[in-house]
Amino acid sequence: EAQVTQNPRYLITVTGKKLTVTCSQNMNHEYMSWYRQDPGLGLRQIYYSMNVEVTDKGDVPEGYKVSRKEKRNFPLILESPSPNQTSLYFCASRLTSAFSYNEQFFGPGTRLTVL
Amino acid sequence: EDQVTQSPEALRLQEGESSSLNCSYTVSGLRGLFWYRQDPGKGPEFLFTLYSAGEEKEKERLKATLTKKESFLHITAPKPEDSATYLCAVQAESSASKIIFGSGTRLSIRP
Numbered sequence: 723e724a725q726v727t728q729n730p731r732y733l734i735t736v737t738g739k740k741l742t743v744t745c746s747q748n749m750n751h752e753y754m755s756w757y758r759q760d761p762g763l764g765l766r767q768i769y770y771s772m773n774v775e776v777t778d779k780g781d782v783p784e785g786y787k788v789s790r791k792e793k794r795n796f797p798l799i800l801e802s803p804s805p806n807q808t809s810l811y812f813c814a815s816r817l818t819s820a821f822s823y824n825e826q827f828f829g830p831g832t833r834l835t836v837l
Numbered sequence: 838e839d840q841v842t843q844s845p846e847a848l849r850l851q852e853g854e855s856s857s858l859n860c861s862y863t864v865s866g867l868r869g870l871f872w873y874r875q876d877p878g879k880g881p882e883f884l885f886t887l888y889s890a891g892e893e894k895e896k897e898r899l900k901a902t903l904t905k906k907e908s909f910l911h912i913t914a915p916k917p918e919d920s921a922t923y924l925c926a927v928q929a930e931s932s933a934s935k936i937i938f939g940s941g942t943r944l945s946i947r948p
Binding site (some may be wrong): 763 | 936939
């Protein structure tokens with residue numbers, strides 16, 4: 723089944739404790755992206771990757787890191803989480819990264835709480 | 838600045854009562870406008886892509902239309918299972934990577 727998977731689905735942590743949220747897709751998509759979703763603010767892009775070893779900042783990159791060493795995986799790293807990073811996080815992927823749009827597939831989400 | 842505004846924030850309808858959701862956008866050259874459905878606790882699910890003014894797409898009870906300033910998602914004779922949050926997003930011609938989302942319309946259909 724074609725899908726985007728994220729782990730963990732739920733995470734409660736404390737300020738300053740490094741964490742990684744994994745994202746994996748099995749559709750051989752070039753483009754992957756991370757979003758956060760907050761009430762009243764909609765989905766905001768954190769980072770995206772056009773292909774392996776190519777990443778760039780989205781609208782709200784502060785406090786986050788990403789890496790793209792393999793095509794299928796795009797982990798989101800919070801080196802020193804803070805309470806304002808409490809949010810619902812989504813990973814997404816789509817087929818091409820060129821100047822055209824293809825359907826974007828979203829993962830099931832990771833609900834993160836930073837105390 | 839590129840922007841997407843959806844209205845209303847929430848809409849409650851009786852089963853069978855047709856209505857429309859609005860998505861107004863400001864973007865420097867539209868490459869595409871997209872509609873997604875999001876159920877509670879799940880990731881958004883793709884519905885439609887519209888590329889140019891006058892274009893229409895349909896899927897079951899949903900029909901999306903596009904003008905130069907806004908898009909409408911028309912829901913005809915909705916059923917309770919159509920209850921969800923509907924998200925609108927745009928991609929500007931100037932950016933291959935950036936998709937700007939609206940904050941969504943929360944639709945509730947009463948049996």
